[in-house]
Each structure stands twice: as structure tokens, then as C-alpha cells.
Amino acid sequence: MHSLAMLAFGRVGWTDLKPFIPLGFAFGGIYALAGVGMVVLYRATGVLNLSFGAIGTAGALISWWFINHTGVPDVIAYLIAVAFGGVVTLLYGLLFGPAFAARPPLVKTMATLGLALVLVGLMGHLAPPLNASPRFLHLPSSDWRYRISGAIVNWTEIIAFLFAIVLTFGTAAYLRFTKLGTAMRALANDREISATLGVPVRRVEAAAWLGSGLVCGAAGLLLADQLNTLDPNTLTFNFIIAALAAAVLGRLRFLWATLAGGLVIGLVQSLLNAYFSWPNFDQSLSAYRTVTPFVIATTGLLWLGRRRVITVARSGN
């Protein structure tokens, strides 16, 4: 049985894999959080927000600044980060949403990339690397640690995982049972008809921008703690690539699929660390773990699209 298990796991034992599981679920939870935020926004506004990572990172940096340079309590600093995410995203939605509303989805998406680049540039200028004394954002929940079956688990990891599940559940319920949620779903189906039927389009879109921005701010804090860095480039691109992959797996529509996708990406990427000697030390599987989001997203899309009927030609005129 032990030999079969070793074979199934590519000759890596269960003891070696165990420590990476809590980390994998924590990162997966953060990716799922961000992915759900992106999907809700996309469904309501048709905008795929590529500035998600940059906004979350900027919020984390602002939180760090408050903690290290003012007398503000840490909790307030964290709330400022979350609020920053909500405010910036909302402002962008209010200022640029209507202007780009009638444009194709690609144009709307590229516009958010512009916001991302502006933020990354500002962060690089205002928060340059400190070399010997790099910045860290350490959440107090990371100090509450437990050893469970040989793996270290801390409360930040548990929060990230549970928050993703609760948020997905809550958002699904909100969209189904509340008036605003129903209006968001209506907008997602057809913006013009919804407007004609009296749905307050601007207000519904604003709610979507604000909600996804608040999630973005929270996810930025969690990721900064888990990655042990506040380097703007590392956080921004780590964030957005995996979140996008999770959202794509959910086909930018299905929240539970986005949650599952995010968790799978986080878990697989983490578990691959254990394959440092397989097939050999020089070319191990763990060296390729950073491509996990791309591989899983591509594989998932191919699998999900396998039964689609494609019309090659029409008969007639």
C-alpha cells in the first residue's frame, strides 16, 4: 500500500507532502477570493479588472506605512487597506465605467491595465526597495500557530481559506436572494434591456466596483503576509495571474467553479515544492511550479470546452 502511494504521488511520501497542504489552501483561498471579486465585477459590468493585483498591493503598502510611521493601531491600518481597495476601485468605476460602457470588453480590460501600470509606477517611486531592511506586513494571526499532523498551520492560513468559502457562499446567496444581487445578474445578462426595465444601472455597477475593491484590499493584506514581501512587482503579478486563472476556470461566471479553481491552483503549486528530487535534482518538477496557474487554466478550459459543437460550415446559399 505504501509503495502504491509512493508511486501515485511520484515517489514522494505523504510525510513530505503534508507541510505544503495548509500553505496550498491558504494561497488557494487568496486566489479564490480575488477570483470571485473579479467574476462578480465582470458579471455586473463586463470589465475584467487587471488592476486587482496592483490595488491590493498598494493597499498593503499603505497599511505598512501607517503601522510603521504613525501611531495608528494595526487594526485601523488593516481597515485602511481594505477601504483603499474599495475607494480606488469605486472611483475608477464611477469615472471611467460609463465612458467605456459601450466599448468592447477588450478595450475595457486594457483600460484597467492602465490603472495597474500607474499604480505600479507610483509604488516604485514612492516605495523603492529598501535593500538591507525590506518591508514586511506581518498579520498578528500568523503568530497563532498549531502543529496538526506534522504540518504547521497558522490562523492567517485558516482565515484565508475560510474567508474564500464564506465569501463565495455569501456572494452566491446575495446574487440570488437580494434585490441588488438580482439586478447585478440582470445586468450581466443584458445591460440595455435591464436599463430599459428600470434597473438602476449606475448604482448597481457602483456596488459591484465597491464590493470587488473591498475584497481586493483584504486579499492584498493576506497575500503580503503569506508571501513575506511588500515588493510591488512580486505582489502585483503573483496576485493577478493566479486570480485571473481562477476566474477563467470559473468561466467568468460561476462562483463555485472559481473557488474550486483557486483552491486547486494554490494546492497544486504548493505541493509541487515537494517534488524537488523528481525526476532528478537537476530538472525537478518543483522548478516549474510557477507555471501552475497557466497550466491548470489551460487544461481546465480545454476540458470544459471538449463537448462544444463548432459549426464548420453552413449548407445553403
Add this chain to the structure above:
Amino acid sequence: MRSKKTPVGVALAAGIVAVAIAAFVAGPAATSPKLGMGTATTAKCGLGTGKKATGKPILLEGIFTLVPGIDFTTIGKLAQAYFNCVNDNGGINGQRIVYKLYTEQLKPDQIAALAKKIIEQDHAVGVVGNTSLLDCPVNHKYYESKGAYLIIAGVPGECFGTPNIAAVNMGPRYSNMGAADAMIKLGHVKGTLVVSSPSAGGIAAYANGGPCLVAKAAGLKCISDAEDLPLSDTNATILKLVQEAGDGGGVIMDYTAETATALLQAAGQQGVVDKVVWGQSTPVANEATAKVGSANGFDGKIYIGQEFNNLATGKPDETLMEQLSHKIGLPAQAFGQMGYLVGKFVTNALLSVKGPITFKSYNAAAVALKNQKTDILCKPWYFWKLKNHLPNNTLPTATYKNGKVVINRPCAPVPAVDPLVLQARAAEKKFHLNTG
């Protein structure tokens, strides 16, 4: 009717204001020497005259890697601070040094173009201070063809194994060897030694190869690990390294401070500090990283191959280096020591030139340097005409204690299991290069 006293009153008021402004600009009467003039406890910059140099500029330029996760510009900034100090203290016999830093992003064609620009377009007198993952391998033949002799802070093998380049440091390979030697002799590593370096620029195989020679000589297994920077998950990376080493094994982390500090933090968070013996190359030997290390349980448990003597020794060169670091808003650190030494040795070369300072005369002076004493290094430094250069091959080892870096093994030679080490020691003996 206009009073005759009015113009006099205005003139008097203007005179008082002018005197006040002059006094303000002049500042209080000097009661202590200016920075760089030298005292019993602080070295001087160049001539140490306290007078600003205003003569014809001497152009020096350097190339530094700057990419996410790796920033070597600190070394250039300290060298620049030293040259500014020299300019404030008489310059090079009245001539002032102008030092320009170029950054590169690990693109070979960009780096080759920069070297050509420095020598052929900018007509710099010297190429100095370069700290780059690719400059030595890409450009060393070009420098040889032009007769340029570079005093730099080196990283890849070509910075130590070619005739026209001499580094003030020993680079990650030999720094890791010092750490490995201390881990084996003092830390009693068992079984496996894992050495982890950045994959950028293909540096890992070179940097890890040296400590692996030390490990094999001691009968240990050695695993060479290369990580893409920036690290996507420091917690998982640290768990992986510990698993590779096994209980009682050793892990050497060969990263610059920003990455290494995150790994130290991750090790503390994952509760794996006591599972292995830890080692690290020079960049983490500073107070900021020591605070993180101590907070995460690394006191006495890490062996840092520190290429230079400790910070805050109170000795003249070290004190001046720290004053210059403070002046430009940087914490005292090993990169600062490298930049300082580049500045010091280049200045010594320039001051030794008899006659006009030109590209030819400066480079001839640079390569003729030997027995350059400094309290920052274990032994005097040299350039000299040799096939390869490892002038810095003796190092102390440090650890953390209560947020400070403390020496746990004084100056010891890098183990003589590497060919370059053997060649360097033979040349030192033959030409009396570091006898003091």
C-alpha cells in the same frame, strides 16, 4: 519732506540683513573636522584637506544589476559617496571625480552596449565598481582588448577568473565556502548540505559549486538548488530546502538581503529553525536583517560567511564607511563596505598616478596596486598582473545575537579545495602582494 536719515536707515538695515544671511549660510564656527579629513578614529577620504576640489573632472563609470529581487546599486551609491567625500577633501590633486552609475536588467546585448558606451563614447578614465550578474562574463574580453583594469564587487566566476578584473569582495562562491566550512566545523552538519542560490544569470551552478567542494571534502552529500526570483512563496521554499537537507543537515541561503530576510521570516513562521544548521552568504550581515533573524529564533544558529570584518568595530575605515552610509540615508551593510572599498582603492590608484590622469595612466596605476591596507578586510588587498584574481580570500564568520551581528569565528582562510584559492595564495607568496 523726505528725511535724510531714511537712506542711511535703509542701508543699515540691509547691512544687518546681509550679515545675518552670511552668518546663516556660513554656519557656526567649525569645531570638529569635516567628514573625510581624518581623525584618530576615522579614516580620511583621499587627501583629507577639507577643501573642495574644483579642477577638471575625472570621469568614472560603473554598471549595476537592478531587477526585482536583486539590487546592486547600493554598492555604486556608496562608492559615489566616497568619491564625493574625496572631492570635498581636495579631490585628486585638485581634480574632482565624477562617478556615473548605469543599471542593467540582465540583457547581454544591453550590458555589452553599456561597456562600449562607457569606454568609447563617454571616454571614462576608468570602469569601476561594477556589480552585475552578467558584466564580467559578457564584457571581460572587451575590457582586456581595451586595456581596462576594473576594480569591482564581483558575483559570477569571470569576475575572479580573468586577468583584467579584481574584486574587493570574494563573491558568493567563496563566501558560501566560508559559511560551509564553519557549519561543518562549528555547527556539526550531518548528512546533506543544500546550497540555494538565484537562478538568474546562471549564477547558481558557480555559487553553489564551491561549498559543494567543501561538503564533499568533509564526506557530506551536497544538493545544488536554484530558485527563480522573486520567490513566489517563501514559506513553501523554506520547507522544501529543509526537506532536501533532512534533519541535522545544512542549508545555505545565498540571497541578497531582501530575499534572504523573507526566507528567515518564513523559517520562523514554519517552525523549522531547529531542524537544520543554517548558513548564508554576506548580504545578511547587517543589523536590519539581524533583527528579523533574532526575532525568528536564529540567534547562534546561522553561520554567515562574512567577506568583510564586522560592522561597527569603531576602526577608522569602518567608521568612515558608516558615516558615509548615514549621509546618503542607507543603513550600514556589507554592500556599503564593498562600495567603500571600491572608492578607496580607486582613489589610491588615481593618487598614485604621476602626470596627467588618462585612461592609460589610471589603468596602469590600478593594476599595480598591492598591499592596500584596510580594517574592513582580513588581509591587505591587491590587483597585480595575474591570470586571475581572488585578493579577498580570508573571511570571518558571523551569527546573530539579540538583533546584532556578532563574529563567531575570526578571520579564517577559505578552504583550499578550490583551484582559484590555491593559485591566489601562490601568487601572494611569490609577489608579496598582501604582506602589509
